[in-house]
Each structure stands twice: as structure tokens, then as C-alpha cells.
Amino acid sequence: MVMYRCSTSLKFWKKWISSLLEFDATPSYQSVRDAADNLKGIVVRTPLLESMALNEKLGARLFLKCETLQHTGSFKFRGAYNTLSRLSAAQKKNGVFAYSSGNHAQGIALSAKMLGIPATILMPEDAPEIKRTNTRAYGAQVITYDRYTETREEIGARIAAEGNLTLVKPYDNYFVISGQGTTGIEIAEQLKEIQAAAHICVCPAGGGGLIAGTSLAMRELSPKTKLYSAEPEFFDDTRMSLATGKRLPNEGNHRSICDAIVTPMPGEITFEVNKVTLTAGLAVTDAETASAMRTAFDYFKCVIEPGGAVALAALLSQKLDIAGKTVVAVASGGNVDPVLYSRILGGEI
């Protein structure tokens, strides 16, 4: 046993001890930077695009951070791989469990496959077909539930306990948030490379993991940039919570085309970050989201899914005064069913 310990590197034990200490800690710029080192060469450094024609139309300089081009078609791969790669050998052997409307599912499924970890995923019955199919294609076992009558947290906790699986929450997780934040490091670096500075950066928010990590990175690397979350109307829990300083749930029985981000309320850890780093939250209608998806098709040739397009929608529909400013919208995902996409292109929504 002593020999075994001696043969294991100091780096391993440091990593192991820090993973125990930090797992429930609040992420920081440093944890996002560590994630960037961990993910180097693994994630796609997605492009930060601009369209001169659109800029002229808007009277502003708008950049689109295309996480649609990330592995699995969304930013979720960043946080998933960052988390799974840090599990212990025993955790990896037993396998992981996740609940997700689809993008976290795919991120976990691909990361698990790359790292040789068995994965079980709980998804809503009405998650887009493309998300369920892809999650299975990456080799994960998929279980479905009715998101309008059952609670994924309860079912998830039971399945994870029964199988001794490690639950990887979609946003309330130190390593997940830190991984998502590498998006922000890239944005800051890419702007610097072209000698640009952003006045405003807007990110879609479901549970708030992407905007939490991204805002930690941007606040450090581009402190003058004002940071905003974007959400669908009726699911603007982050906006309401930021306005009151308290975590508030969404109310009423509404539906939205933004399947990826119709979460019930902000995460605990994510809100700890976001209430400090964000200026405010913005909300957009489904019609504004659909219009932003058409703009992305016309000007950027990028397929964005509804939930991924809310930040662009907020900027295009002038929720903020962007005249003469340099602004960034994160396009967080592109996993949209072709039938819905065609309806949106055709102006039905």
C-alpha cells in the first residue's frame, strides 16, 4: 500500500484533495482558468463572428460567440468534460448520472465516452428528437420522464443512489460552472486579438451556469464589459432574482420554444456568482427569439436553437441601447429539430 502511494504522483494527490475540498465551493476566475488548462486541445475554440452587413444595419459592432460549433452542438460539453475528467477512478468505474433537457445530456454522454465512463441520462419525454437520438448515439443509456408531472431531481437522486452513480448536476456544480466559463476566457482573448473591447456581453441563462462561468472570466479579463443574462419571457427567473436579490421561481404553467433553458429557478451556486457579476437580466418573447434565429441564418449561416438564440434576440430587439457600442451575444447551442427550424425560417413563429 505504501509502495502504491509512493508510486502515485504528487500531482495526482493534490488534484484529488483539491477535488474533495472544492466540489461544493463557489467557482472563481482561478477555477475557470484551471478549467481552460484542463480543456486545452479537447474543446473547440469556437469562432467569434461578426457580419459587416449586420453591423451596418444595427449601427453597432455585434459579435456572435458560436458555441453551436462546440462538440455536441452546445457549450455544455465544456463543463461536462471538465467535471468527468476530475472524477476518481472508483467514480469513473461506477459511472455517472445526469438529468437534462438534452444539451447537458449530450455533453455528458460524449465526455463519458471519451473517458471510458458508463453514463445514464434522464431526459424529458418531450425533449427534441435530435437531442435524444444524439445522446443515445454517444453511447449513453437514456431514461425519459414527463417534465410536467414529475420532478427530475427526485427521480434522479433515486436512480443515482440505487446504482451508486455519481450525479453530475447540469449547473449547480463547481467544475461544471468553471468549464462553461472557458467560453468567457475565449471571448476575452478573441476580442483582444483583434484589438476590440466589448461594452456589453449577453449570455442565455437556464440554471445560469454558462453566464456564471463566463461572467467570472469576463470580469477578470475585460472588467469594463457589462454582463447580462437573457431568458425567455415567463422563464425569466434569473432576471427577477437579480432584480430582487433573492432566488425566485418562475410561476404559472407557461410553455416556450426555448426547450433548453426553461428551468424552474436559478441554481444556488450559480446565483451566488451571478448576483455579484451581472448588471441585470433580460427577457425576450418567442417571436423575438425566432427572429434572431432567422437573422443568424441570413447573416452568420449559423443554425441556433431557440434557447441558444435568446441573447442575440435581446440585443437585436433593443432590450439595451447598443447604438455605437461593441456587443457580444453568446449563441449557446444549435440542437434544433429540422421541422421546427423550417417553421421558424418560414416565419410561422
Added chain:
Amino acid sequence: MVMYRCSTSLKFWKKWISSLLEFDATPSYQSVRDAADNLKGIVVRTPLLESMALNEKLGARLFLKCETLQHTGSFKFRGAYNTLSRLSAAQKKNGVFAYSSGNHAQGIALSAKMLGIPATILMPEDAPEIKRTNTRAYGAQVITYDRYTETREEIGARIAAEGNLTLVKPYDNYFVISGQGTTGIEIAEQLKEIQAAAHICVCPAGGGGLIAGTSLAMRELSPKTKLYSAEPEFFDDTRMSLATGKRLPNEGNHRSICDAIVTPMPGEITFEVNKVTLTAGLAVTDAETASAMRTAFDYFKCVIEPGGAVALAALLSQKLDIAGKTVVAVASGGNVDPVLYSRILGGEI
């Protein structure tokens, strides 16, 4: 006058003399490298994407070079800017003229705008609406003609002569081909960055400018990569010409969804290059092209126009044996009307 000459830099005169000498010369790796220096910071270094899910399905490693994300939505901006930026002050003042089915038009229009040059463009009446609208939006004057009864070369020569405009041909031009070739420099560099080496690289071919420039770059930087053109069936003049060693025109009165690349025969200068650098030409059906566009939507979240998808189509429909190989397809443009795109997503074509 002498004082004026003395105050002008040596660099300027060297550039001017070389432009006179080289304008009708055959492009080379060196001219492509010069174009890359000229275009640094101007063009988008477009991403070279791969999808692990698609790779697994194909049993090959497939990279997609997304020139759909280039300014104006196609590679044409590279050659257009490279050419226009080298015109004399008098040429710039008088303005430029181009004929194009749409992508060269947009490339010229945006480049001219950036450089303060008046631009007149001749486009077919039936060019996609999006291409005509965008060309006008970039500030160019657009004139239309009937591509099935009139010859653009004749109309073009007359308009250019009458207005003392500099004609910038879409492919048979030293600086245009050299500019397009910067796509190939990026592919080779991007593959090297991830320690990958391509067995095969396929490019769409209309007049053959993109594949000529790209093949010059790849032959120098990645000499083991086999290079192929891809064309729609019935418009496979490059394939036929490569097979016989002589420039052959397309025959019959066919139509294709691939509006960007239904050129009548290979260019003179482009074929001088391509007959040396290419292994062979490939041809695909409209159905294979449409299927490739759907695959790009599903796996890459990239909007590719029909003419831009023929290289991907050739690889996906197994025109070559790609099993176990590393292959690159250039997606050369993304300017497709939303109605046609929706029909293709829906499987109508």
C-alpha cells in the same frame, strides 16, 4: 513630378510593377503565400470542424472547412479583396466591374466598399434573392441578365469598356486564384496544429479558382494529400477535362440546385493549375448534395448552400474509399434562400 516619385516608397513601385507583370501569370504557392500576408487580419480564419458522432458513423475522420463563415458567406471574399487591394489608384477611382451568380458579386461588393471603390455587378435574373439583396446592401450597383439566352462575358466586356471599369473575372485571374488559395494554407496549418494529416481534400469547383489556389497551397504544405474537385452532375466539366487533359464544356440544357457552380467550362488559368495539382474530379447528384446539406445541419449546425455542399456530398456518398482515412471537405458558401433550405431540410429534394 520627380519629387512626387521620390516621396513614393520603393515598396509601392515594386508592387505596381509586379502587378503589371503578374496579372496574367499562372499562380504559384508563392503567390498564394503573398495573398495570405495581404489578407492577414482582413479575412476570417474559418474553423476546420469535425464531429465525433459523424466520424464514428463514417468510420473515417472528416473535417469540414467552413468558408460559409467567411465574410459575405463564401470564400469569394478572399480572392476579391486580394485583387481589389492591388489595383492602381486610377483603377480604384474609375471603379470595378464583375459578373457573378452571386458569391463573387458579394465578395467584390464588400471588398470594394471596404476599399472605397465603386462597384458594378452583372448577375443572372434568377440568382437567389439573398445574393442580389446582399450585393446591393454592400453598396454595389446590380444589373441583371438572362443566363439561359445571353452571355455574361459579352455583356460584361461592353459595360466594362464603356465605363472604363476594371473587370475582375470570377476565377481566371492571378490574384483571385491566389486569394482563394489562402483557404488551403489555413487547412494545412489547422491540421498541423492538431497533429493531423489529410489523405484526401475535396473542394467544390465552378470555374475552378478555389480548388486551384487551395491545391497549390496543399501540394506545398501537405504533399501527401490527394486533391479532388467536386461538381454537380451535368456540370462536371472539370472532371471531364481532368480525365481527358483538355478543357471541355458541359453539354445539354440541364439545371441544378447548385446555382453557384454551374459554370460552362473550366477557366484557362485555373485549368493550367488543376491539371497538374489534382488527382481527379468527382460528380454528385442534386439528391446527394441535399443529403449533405442535411448532414451539415445535423452534425455541424452549419448552413451550406447547394453549390457549397458538393465536396461534402462526394465524401458522404462514398465517391472515394474513405474508410479509416482523414479527409477534408471545403464547404465553400452558405448563401441559400430560406425557402429552398427548408424544402431540403424537409427532404423534398
